[in-house]
Amino acid sequence: MRRIPPIVIAVAFVMLIGLMPARWVAPWSSDLSAVLWVPLSPLAHAGTSVRLWLRPGGRAVAVADAGLVEERDRYRGLWHAEQIKVQELEKRLRAYEVAAKGSRDGGARFAAASVLTRTPSGGGFALRLNCGARQGISAGDVVLAGGDSIAGRIAPDVGNVTSTVVSVADRASGRVDAYVTPAAQEGAKRAEFIAVQIAPDGRGQLRADIDLGSAVTRGDMVRVRDPSWPQGAQGMRIGVVREVRRKDAQPLRGEAIIDPVVDFASLGEVVVRLSNGGAP
DSSP, X not given: OOOOOHHHHHHHHHHHHHHSOHHHHHHHHHHHHHHHHGGXXXXXXXXXXXXHHHOTTHHHHHHHHHHXXXXXXXHHHHHHHHHHHHHHHHHHHHHHHHHHHXXXXXXXXXXEEEEEEEEEETTEEEEEESOOGGGTXXXXXXXXXXXXXXXXXXXXXXXXXXXXXXXXTSGGGOOEEEEEEOGGGTTOTTOOOEEEEEEEOSSXXXXXXXXXXXXXXXXXXEEEOOTTSOGGGTTOEEEEEEEEEEOSSOTTEEEEEEXXXXXXXXXXXXXXXXXXXXXX
């Protein structure tokens, strides 16, 4: 009888094991592989030793590379942080330039401030700034965003290095005398002025009583014309007409719904127009 070669038997055994379900093989295959690896361990160890002998600096190079990568990442983070600072300074400089250009008083002084916290207040928002009396800020100063857009005014509680901005939509702001400029005449030399008195409605908007026959329409700009406000705030933007509707209680009268021109919820940087001549 012809003898079957051992290699054939081994191949057949391996194929048989490969065809068996995994749940049958799993309980004893790991132990078998551990037993078979025992005679191979000295060879593997010898091969590793030879590799380290041939390349003795491999570990040191890897450590040095890791240090370089870490240093590169650290300096890259610092570079991006500086880029953010540059962008903030450029934004602040543009706000200064626009506010100074729109000022009617050549000697006007301004202070740039960052928003620290934002809290709901009186139907609007109150912002805590990182500037106060030490920077020349005083109660009633007008707070601007985007040049000639009024965000609110400084509240009475002014600290040495902090202050609070009350939104124009806050009930604490009270009534403000203003005028409406039709959107089509915004850039005209002799634009039509429609006098109104605006007041916060406690829901983040402003309201004004108007004649139904007036030319006030959606998109018209509302600007300050109130003698109780600082001179530098006169003519600055405070709101935009959202819609005009008929009053239910007074059918012959209308009401303009006005959105504040500045979105308080998205403010991060503002410019305070100083009224006491303090240095920014």
